[in-house]
Amino acid sequence: MTEPTTVDEAGVLAEITDVLRRVLDDLELEDIPVTPDTRFVEDLDLESxxxxxxxxxxxxxYGERVDFPAFFASLELSEIIGLTVGRLVRHIVGSLR
Incomplete structure (x- = not known):
């Protein structure tokens, strides 16, 4: 685990954007702004x-301090489909504080 450089929302948003670029190497993120309102499924076409x-x-x-399985388990299917980057950012920041 690497230590996050910051735990503020702007820093976590930048880190998520960086991870998205690596995960979705075929997606041109330069053409799609990643903002707190960006939806993973509807805007970025992420599949499960x-x-x-x-x-x-x-x-x-982020290690064990951010419990991603519990976060996703707490969401209804419609919430997962409509999940925004901002909601994930807030979960990460809240877990790290």
Whole structure:
């Protein structure tokens, strides 16, 4: 696990954007702004395997302090489909504080 450089929302958003670029190497993120309102499924076309890969990368980054399985288990299917980057950022920041 690497230590996060910061635990503020802007820093976590930047880290998630960086991970998305690695996970979705075929997606041109330069053409799609990643903001707190960006939806993983509807805007970025992530499939379930992409979300699994993303959370695995983030878990490697943040370790056990951020419980991604419990977070996703607490969501209804419609909430997962509509999940925004901002909601995930807030979960990460809240877990790290």
């Amino acid at each position: 395997i992409d979300l699994v890969t993303l959370t695995a990368e983030l878990r490697a980054r």
